[in-house]
Amino acid sequence: MLSARHLTCIRGDRPLFEGVGFSLSAGQWAHVRGGNGVGKTSLLRILAGLSPAAEGEILWGGEPIGSEAFRRELMYLGHQPAVKEDLSALENLQLAAGLDGDVLEVADAERALRRFGLAGREDLPVRFLSAGQKRRVLLARTLTRKAKLWILDEPFTALDVNAVQMLAGIVRDHLAAGGMAVLTSHQEIPLEAAVVVDLSLHGAQPVARPVAQMQAVQA
Numbered sequence: 001m002l003s004a005r006h007l008t009c010i011r012g013d014r015p016l017f018e019g020v021g022f023s024l025s026a027g028q029w030a031h032v033r034g035g036n037g038v039g040k041t042s043l044l045r046i047l048a049g050l051s052p053a054a055e056g057e058i059l060w061g062g063e064p065i066g067s068e069a070f071r072r073e074l075m076y077l078g079h080q081p082a083v084k085e086d087l088s089a090l091e092n093l094q095l096a097a098g099l100d101g102d103v104l105e106v107a108d109a110e111r112a113l114r115r116f117g118l119a120g121r122e123d124l125p126v127r128f129l130s131a132g133q134k135r136r137v138l139l140a141r142t143l144t145r146k147a148k149l150w151i152l153d154e155p156f157t158a159l160d161v162n163a164v165q166m167l168a169g170i171v172r173d174h175l176a177a178g179g180m181a182v183l184t185s186h187q188e189i190p191l192e193a194a195v196v197v198d199l200s201l202h203g204a205q206p207v208a209r210p211v212a213q214m215q216a217v218q219a
């Protein structure tokens with residue numbers, strides 16, 4: 001189970017949100033929502049253990065996140081398509097697996113790429129792929145890395161209507177197999193969420209600054 005309690009986030013000297021909490025059990029996913037700049041990416045990075053919260057705690061199976069066991073069970077994809085442009089789709093998947101200390105068989109990589117509609121594109125350098133196809137290469141990692149918790153930041157960006165349905169189906173299969181997911185999206189996701197975290201309802205109060213600093217800002 002993933003359990004987030006009383007999370008507060010401050011970026012720079014600016015408070016973003018406070019009092020965010022939710023729990024996910026096997027087979028459930030959370031939709032993190034809110035307008036531009038409310039802190040969705042910041043929250044996902046905190047949940048993935050990539051940046052600290054100002055306050056609050058996150059438990060995975062009752063233990064604080066940060067352990068090697070948590071990292072092995074986590075699949076985090078940021079919203080930038082972090083792929084190597086000079087490598088092929090297949091090589092990108094193998095490289096990502098290698099960085100995790102795993103060996104990815106060619107047949108398994110091809111199967112994942114086929115599932116994401118990239119059959120026939122496996123060996124092209126990624127720089128020749130469209131934005132949506134690059135996103136699909138990135139997303140194919142969800143199938144090649146056997147993680148229980150998926151944290152995906154704007155995974156539907158640049159995907160066409162068919163690919164949105166395809167990804168929703170893959171998330172559905174993951175949940176049916178006992179997985180969990182935390183997703184952000186500005187568009188409707190064709191999957192009913194167990195939990196909705198609307199960050200626009202968690203706006204934090206401004207951080208009190210020393211008077212001298214406030215005068216400097218006003219000047």
Ligand SMILES: Nc1ncnc2c1ncn2[C@@H]1O[C@H](COP(=O)(O)OP(=O)(O)OP(=O)(O)O)[C@@H](O)[C@H]1O
Nearest residue numbers: 011012013016034035036037038039040041042043
């Ligand atoms: N390291 C940082 N230092 C200062 N400010 C930051 C830092 N990281 C993020 N911010 C600010 O925090 C705010 C929230 O950023 P974040 O990327 O979490 O928003 P978001 O809800 O994901 O937005 P979007 O929908 O536009 O992707 C932004 O105003 C951003 O500039």
